[in-house]
Amino acid sequence: MKTVIVGGVAGGMSAATRLRRLDESAEIVVFERSGYVSFANCGLPYYIGGVIEERDALLLQTPASLGARFGLDVRVGHEVLSIDRAAKTVRVRELASGTESDEAYDNLILSPGASPFVPDLPGISRALTLRNIEDTDAMSDALAAAEASGGPTSAVVLGAGFIGLEVAENLVHRGWDVTVVELADQVLAPLDPEMSALVQARLEANGVRVLLGQSATALGASDLTLTSGETLPATIVVAAIGVRPESQLAKDAGLAVSDRGGIIVDASQRTSDPSVFAVGDAVVKVDAVDDAPTANWLANPANRQGRLVADVIAGRAQAFPPVLNTAIVGVFGLQAAATGWSEKRARAAGRAIRVIHTHPADHAGYYPGAKGMSLKLVVDAATDAILGAQGVGESGVDKRIDVIATAMRGDLTASDLVDLELSYAPQFGSAKDPVNMLGMIAENLRDGLTETIQWHELEAEVARGVQLIDVRTPGEFARGAIPGAINIPVDDLRGRLDEVDADSIVHCQVGLRGYIAARLLAGHGKRARNLDGGYRTWARA
Amino acid sequence: MKTVIVGGVAGGMSAATRLRRLDESAEIVVFERSGYVSFANCGLPYYIGGVIEERDALLLQTPASLGARFGLDVRVGHEVLSIDRAAKTVRVRELASGTESDEAYDNLILSPGASPFVPDLPGISRALTLRNIEDTDAMSDALAAAEASGGPTSAVVLGAGFIGLEVAENLVHRGWDVTVVELADQVLAPLDPEMSALVQARLEANGVRVLLGQSATALGASDLTLTSGETLPATIVVAAIGVRPESQLAKDAGLAVSDRGGIIVDASQRTSDPSVFAVGDAVVKVDAVDDAPTANWLANPANRQGRLVADVIAGRAQAFPPVLNTAIVGVFGLQAAATGWSEKRARAAGRAIRVIHTHPADHAGYYPGAKGMSLKLVVDAATDAILGAQGVGESGVDKRIDVIATAMRGDLTASDLVDLELSYAPQFGSAKDPVNMLGMIAENLRDGLTETIQWHELEAEVARGVQLIDVRTPGEFARGAIPGAINIPVDDLRGRLDEVDADSIVHCQVGLRGYIAARLLAGHGKRARNLDGGYRTWARA
């Protein structure tokens, strides 16, 4: 049995090595267009920034090492041009010589990844992208040349997604002036705006100029013009607007491909041709929340699918589950992470949801070094199912998002988070971990013990004349308050009930005291909605 | 409705505040024997060591602050002496004056905690313990007095459990010579010995003398004698051997109490008297693995039960789930954590199990600063259920244990861990997270793709004459090898198959190359068992 694999990185090489482990006698040929296999895509921006110092560190394996250990026939610099599904062959060009030949297969695995989307603009040809080692070398060379010339070192990064922000940070590390241009009205689209605002602030605090709601219209030799008409100096331009599944090969071969260009596969990663499999960035995945087709450009699923497809080919039944799109990015010491759906996505889908914002510390406040974070949970109002979560902070965000992603995989409800027994010593967490706390709040909302109002709903309610009570201390109130709020500290509330309307909105700094106030008022027959996430979430958004 | 609460810290005060939030008109009286409520028990050792500098940081609330915010009647320095269940009153002594009085209740909540076990030895009265603020002050004073005297500063800590090790570390921070004496043959009983060996090594590397398999027989004025006959200098002695449920009050009142002294409660935390509830360290819990009664001395469940009991009293049905005993401790920069059952516990219970050891990095190896850890997973051989996990390392252990604890709560099997979609960027994790990797290995074991042998089973097999093949490089082999092993590097194996017996044991450094070698040999019709955890686990144990 002979398996041919197109693409020798995350998905492709995971398939190849697993297949060898499952079948010592399989014939396995891997074609990789670029000059390298098994490289650390996710490390490329950090090599650009000098955080990863050795280029070799990016190269996890070579054709030789894979040959020695796994008996793989790995051919770099070989592009697969077409698939003859009837004959079960692929047409391959050796790029150095231009020689073409046919290679037969019993099973074919496509793991061609996704290519950076480059907008069609005047002068765009000088824009750099970052996907593989060759791109990295080219970007390194361009940066080094500009630095050596003693001329300006201004970079414009188009796109404020994960890769765009990683590149921006690393260019700053290298001492460049960096502007990020983003068409949306926020950075990091998987987050909701009041969460991504923290990331934007961190970028700006580190000297990155962030321009939202704009895009490039043309590139000059050393500048770039925006839709606003503004022209930015741009020694280099990096296009990081997004990626597109590299599915032309599949399409040309008549395999089913979605409108958005993803190769369509079943849960065994089989395409519309039973001898052809596809994995990774190039394929359509299934969304864990609504079972709809979805894109996913992440390494964990690519590796997982690569391993899985080898199992299937070796006769071991396996099914790839729907994806949560759990992702994280580091931005100047901040962690920004998400899993599942955002609020905006849930609202766009018309779901009835409950939303929770908290601002906990990564570990017990009484132990030195505790760092704040902001967490957000999106909950299905009908079922209490967790739809998604987001977190931004300096430390411990990865842990909470991973715990919630695991809870989602285990079908725990939002209220079930109360009962998670998470590890606690004061330097590592809290007796009530931030995730437990999300569960408590979710349970209170589910059971109608508390009613909240979101930051974006407040203005209209206050305009309607609803009383807004700030239950923080007079000192906090003096340092900055929401327009229209009156101040009654939570500890004075029982004595000042006559000042409180029958229907009011209460708020504190993060939501905790507001909740206590709201419960207190409920106990006295008054309706009080608590501003979710408190002043902190409101002020940020 | 009047609720009286005995004990004003984790469980008791969580119940009181929650009850107020649920019932603004409830009468709530909290009796606390010590002079403080709502203090951070878990922070006490760090105050001793000066890591937490301000004593006030330990005091999260005071009777006054709790009165102002929650309208609680909190009486410190009040000991509840007895319960008259028929009359529904408790007898209370105000300790300062000695005055006694009766307090009526509709519902009574017991959260008296657990008291340090102090062995009955000659001279034991000078041993110090650490449970509350008064103990902390006494220990601080004793240390300061010894330091001020300019005399010796040698401490002996009896017990190498979580609190004992925290105290030992903090005494070292203060500059003391510390010896830890432990009756068992390992430190940290919840871990298996080959895992706790890492913690012991870290203690020793920081100057702590660790004496296992020994206990004290007598305390002199400035020394301590051991079962071995050795006498140790001991300016102070700290007893941290374990704790006992503080259940005398319950027992005297005729409430059902287990053999081991825990108050028996149902899932609503109700004792054998429907008007009396009990929570926290004093109660018997249910083990999540075998549903048997179990002890648990941890803050998360105590807080959770406190909140839950308030719900029950307020008429909201709730059930406390079985416990995993998820716990973590920091020891000189090392994190040691566990959830569920250890291997020794599973074996003692006669369970058929599969055991997995790995030695992953906390994040991608190609990104600077990756730190190693050791993980262990214990799996039910019949059902693939996760029975427990352990981890020791400098960073990221808490995250992996929390993810596994969450997976256990969600009833995911060990093989299901393959499919967890955990957040990955190179500074925070790996494309195949260590938890995914445990899942892959578990799946391979479940499906018979690999057969492993544990470190403690190796010697007997080699003695039986089974061939032992070290598949590491000649350089690694030269630096230290297992007696009796021959060296055939994994990459040479296909060419040297004739040197391999039909039935052999293979091993590498951590288990990965050994697994690859074993699969390779299986593909050539040879049985090869892989030494689980490799040389690293074997060498440590």
Ligand SMILES: Cc1cc2nc3c(=O)[nH]c(=O)nc-3n(C[C@H](O)[C@H](O)[C@H](O)COP(=O)(O)OP(=O)(O)OC[C@H]3O[C@@H](n4cnc5c(N)ncnc54)[C@H](O)[C@@H]3O)c2cc1C
């Ligand atoms: C700069 C950067 C940073 C990233 N950071 C993260 C991160 O932090 N976390 C995360 O989860 N993910 C990250 N990713 C995404 C992650 O790398 C991808 O999801 C993953 O590599 C996808 O695997 P794949 O096998 O589908 O494609 P790839 O790993 O991209 O491999 C596809 C390969 O196929 C080759 N190929 C394509 N067509 C042909 C053909 N016709 N013939 C021969 N060869 C062909 C390509 O040359 C390419 O090398 C990052 C990606 C980049 C580019």
Ligand SMILES: Cc1cc2nc3c(=O)[nH]c(=O)nc-3n(C[C@H](O)[C@H](O)[C@H](O)COP(=O)(O)OP(=O)(O)OC[C@H]3O[C@@H](n4cnc5c(N)ncnc54)[C@H](O)[C@@H]3O)c2cc1C
């Ligand atoms: C030094 C130390 C470090 C710890 N570290 C950790 C850790 O890192 N992580 C973790 O999870 N857990 C840790 N714990 C355990 C955790 O603190 C307990 O599990 C938790 O506090 C138990 O809560 P509780 O309400 O049952 O008892 P406690 O919090 O101990 O409260 C019981 C209170 O009841 C009072 N009381 C008892 N009898 C009477 C009576 N008759 N009348 C009036 N009052 C009475 C006592 O004075 C006591 O203050 C630690 C404990 C200690 C002592």
Ligand SMILES: CC(C)(COP(=O)(O)OP(=O)(O)OC[C@H]1O[C@@H](n2cnc3c(N)ncnc32)[C@H](O)[C@@H]1OP(=O)(O)O)[C@@H](O)C(=O)NCCC(=O)NCCS
């Ligand atoms: C480098 C690469 C070829 C490795 O593939 P791989 O051999 O499948 O992966 P690993 O080296 O991580 O090893 C995993 C295998 O070892 C096994 N294993 C790992 N640790 C083990 C241990 N301690 N004991 C026993 N087995 C172990 C796993 O079970 C798994 O085997 P399986 O798939 O047969 O179950 C592939 O991941 C790759 O090309 N990566 C680079 C590209 C990339 O991932 N980019 C995106 C992220 S930057």
Ligand SMILES: CC(C)(COP(=O)(O)OP(=O)(O)OC[C@H]1O[C@@H](n2cnc3c(N)ncnc32)[C@H](O)[C@@H]1OP(=O)(O)O)[C@@H](O)C(=O)NCCC(=O)NCCS
């Ligand atoms: C200090 C102490 C009295 C606090 O008790 P508490 O009020 O129940 O706990 P917290 O202050 O953490 O607040 C939790 C409550 O606020 C709510 N809350 C927290 N953050 C919120 C937010 N952002 N928005 C809305 N509600 C929020 C939670 O839902 C919970 O309320 P609920 O129980 O009614 O659902 C108690 O924990 C204690 O005595 N601790 C010290 C002892 C101890 O725990 N020792 C062991 C560890 S060292």
